[in-house]
Amino acid sequence: MTPVSGSVSSSDNAIQKQIVLPWSKALEIAYRSIYVRLGRSIITMSGVILAIAFMMSILANGAILRHLVALNDPQINYVLQQEGERTGTEALVDQGVKQEQVWLISLSLLVALIGIVNAMLMSVTERFREIGTMKCLGALDSFIVRLFLIESTFQGLIGAGLGVVLGLLTAATWKTIQYGCPAMNSPAVWGQLLLDGLFALAVGTIIGVAASIYPAYTAARMAPVDAMRADE
Amino acid sequence: MSQDSRATVVRTENVKKIYRMGKATVEALRGISLEIYAGEYLSIMGPSGSGKSTFFNMVGGLDHPSEGRVFIDEVDVAQLDAYELAWLRCRKIGYIFQTFNIIPVMTALENVMLPMTFAGLASDDARDKAAGLLDRVGLGTRLHHRPFEMSGGQQQRVAVARAMANDPAIILADEPTGNLDLKTGHEIIALLREMNQQNGVTIISATHDMKMLSVSDRVVWVRDGCVDRVELREDLNIKVGSIEGTE
Numbered sequence: 001m002t003p004v005s006g007s008v009s010s011s012d013n014a015i016q017k018q019i020v021l022p023w024s025k026a027l028e029i030a031y032r033s034i035y036v037r038l039g040r041s042i043i044t045m046s047g048v049i050l051a052i053a054f055m056m057s058i059l060a061n062g063a064i065l066r067h068l069v070a071l072n073d074p075q076i077n078y079v080l081q082q083e084g085e086r087t088g089t090e091a092l093v094d095q096g097v098k099q100e101q102v103w104l105i106s107l108s109l110l111v112a113l114i115g116i117v118n119a120m121l122m123s124v125t126e127r128f129r130e131i132g133t134m135k136c137l138g139a140l141d142s143f144i145v146r147l148f149l150i151e152s153t154f155q156g157l158i159g160a161g162l163g164v165v166l167g168l169l170t171a172a173t174w175k176t177i178q179y180g181c182p183a184m185n186s187p188a189v190w191g192q193l194l195l196d197g198l199f200a201l202a203v204g205t206i207i208g209v210a211a212s213i214y215p216a217y218t219a220a221r222m223a224p225v226d227a228m229r230a231d232e
Numbered sequence: 233m234s235q236d237s238r239a240t241v242v243r244t245e246n247v248k249k250i251y252r253m254g255k256a257t258v259e260a261l262r263g264i265s266l267e268i269y270a271g272e273y274l275s276i277m278g279p280s281g282s283g284k285s286t287f288f289n290m291v292g293g294l295d296h297p298s299e300g301r302v303f304i305d306e307v308d309v310a311q312l313d314a315y316e317l318a319w320l321r322c323r324k325i326g327y328i329f330q331t332f333n334i335i336p337v338m339t340a341l342e343n344v345m346l347p348m349t350f351a352g353l354a355s356d357d358a359r360d361k362a363a364g365l366l367d368r369v370g371l372g373t374r375l376h377h378r379p380f381e382m383s384g385g386q387q388q389r390v391a392v393a394r395a396m397a398n399d400p401a402i403i404l405a406d407e408p409t410g411n412l413d414l415k416t417g418h419e420i421i422a423l424l425r426e427m428n429q430q431n432g433v434t435i436i437s438a439t440h441d442m443k444m445l446s447v448s449d450r451v452v453w454v455r456d457g458c459v460d461r462v463e464l465r466e467d468l469n470i471k472v473g474s475i476e477g478t479e
Contacts, residue, residue, distance in 0.1 A: 015307050018318035019352045029337075036337040133333040136294070137394070138322020138350035141314065224321070225294040 021143055023150075030150035040123070041155055047115035048159030049166065051108040052204045056167025058101050059196040064175045067189040068182070076179055083178070109207060116211035120152055124219045128226055135224035148216035149209065156208015163204060164197045238269035240306070241401055241434050242291050247300035249286050249457075260286045262457040263300065270401065273428045273435045275444045278454035285406070287454060288438035292327070292404040293320055305401065322350050326395025326433075328424075330407035332387040334379040340366055340390045341375040347397040365393040369423060385416035392423055396431070403427065405437035409444070421447055 034041045068076055069087055077087040124131070131144055172193075175183040183189075249261040260283045268274055268291070278284035289295035290302050293309045302309045304320065312320065321327075326347075334343050344362035345355075353361070366375055369389040379387055388408060395403050405424065409417035425447045428435045437444060445451060445468055453460040 015305075015312060015316045016319050016323075017313075017315040018322060018350070021350065021352075025349060033337050129331070129333055130335055133327075133329070133335060134346070135318075136321055136325075136327040137347040138318050138398075140318050143350075223294070225289050 018138060018140055020140060023146065026143060026146040027150055030147050030154065033147070034151055034154055040119075044116060044119040044123075045155050045159035045162070047112040047119075048156055048204050048207060049163040051112035051207075052160045052163025052200050053167035053170070054108050054163075055105045055203065056164045056197065056200045057171040058105060058167075059200065060168050060171035060193055061175065063192040063196060064171065064183055064189060067186060067192070068175075068179055071182060073182065076182060079179055109203065113207050113211050116152065116155070116208065117214060120148065120212050120215035121218065124148070124215045127219075128222060131219050131222060132224050132226045135222075141220040144220040145216045148212050148219055152208045152212030152216075153205060154208075156205045156211070157201070159208070160201045160204020164200050167200070168193060168197060238271065240267045241270040241304070242266075242268040242436070243303040243306070244287075244290065244297075245301045245303075247287070247290055247297045247302060249283070249290070249295070250298045260457055261290070261297070264454075264457075264459055265300075266452065266459065266462075268434065268436060270434055271428070271432045272449040273425065273447055274437070275448040275451045276436065276438045276454060277440060277444075277451055278460075279440065282454045283457040284438050284454045286457075288404070288406060288436070291436055292325060292402075293317060318350075322347055323398050324401050326397070326400040326403040328388070328391045328395050328403060328405040328408045330410040332379070332384065332391050332411070334382075334387050334390050334394075336379050339376045339378055340371060340382070340393075343379075343390055344394045344397055347394060351398050362393070362397065365396055366390070369393045383416075384412050385419060388412060388416075388420050389423065392420070392427065396427060396433070399431070400433060402434045402436060405435065405439075407439055407441070408437060409439065409441045414443075417441065417443055 065080075065085060068080060069085070072087070080087050134144065172184055244264055244266050246263045246265050247261055248259065248263050251258045251260055262283075264287055276284055276288055286295065290297055293302070293304055293312075296310060305324065307320075309317075309320075334340075335346065338346065341359065341362050344365055345358045348358035348361060349355075363372075363375060366372060366389075369392050371386060371389050371393070374382065374386065377386075379390075382390070391408075392403075395405075403424070408420055408424065412420060421443055424435050424437070427433055437448075448468075449465055451463045451465075451468060453463070
């Protein structure tokens, strides 16, 4: 038996292993995928935005209050007492985030997490054929996992960023209205807010990544033959 | 040229597929042995439920047989790991689907470039080659259109270009004309035939579209999980005439 066509010759007959694509390629495709489905992504993101905004506003409120108490200005102390806050140096010790607030923040983060898992799972189901097609074209499982991880990380990061801004604006505006300019005009309080902001950003991103692990795994596990199914 | 002098590109040995549905077992394939030669245009015909699709998926390395073996280029598909299977799908086989399956977030050009990206081709080379392929299927002016901006026939043309991206040995076409009208279906069939004749790529297509018969070198009729009969084109000509007459 001798081959007649150029496409099947004995020299290129050996099966090789598929190469693993660099992250940048997955990044490129994931970015496009979010861009095209922007409306959908924003809805997914809104859960993170709200949860992180809530968290950030509570953190920022705490930071600003600590700063105001530390100022120990008689006029501000009077307003603080009117608002039911404790004043004086001993108050500084426990003027952090309160226990019930920690619970509230945790709950809101949990809701955001479940929201993203749900949205990503729907997105996977919706894109079964697309994923199957990619696998038929030679995509490795790891590539599909990366695609969904990146997409979800993007959503977590951008959502958290917007949430931080939203929460900070709310807290800062409200405290300025309550206590006037001294609330915000110190570098120390801004330094603290920056730290809190970075923390909230990290939390939001981690939620994004954590939420995509299960959906990404589900997507990668599907058989390429599913792409052939016409009845969907 | 006689069939015997050709290289075998796909070979199945007594392939069986058994599905378990609860306690009942369904035998979708009851032992199919078939050789598919390099450069031929083969149609697998059969009514739905005949096991045609199951067999087709086996041939394309998309499904594992319960019994028997499938060889693609003399390599037992069951022996391949995930990386080798992905490589096989990427380089050796081009897939065309009934539902076109153009990646919706990408333009025509990007869709054709995708298999080349998976194969590790540099972006610029991939872009040039993809543009050339799209030009060849008659979409040279629509490189940057998205699937929803194209008709079904145009999408299937993109799919043909995409299937040819890595110069595969085989193109697997699953009901390629199933979602197309008569005229567009004819055009896609002609296009596949052209690729077959000019590039020597083996075309394997599962279909119940009688239009396919006239271009096929061989037709394998599948019924009840067995090969009912295999017909050469020479034997088909007269029948095709009568069928087309009734259309």
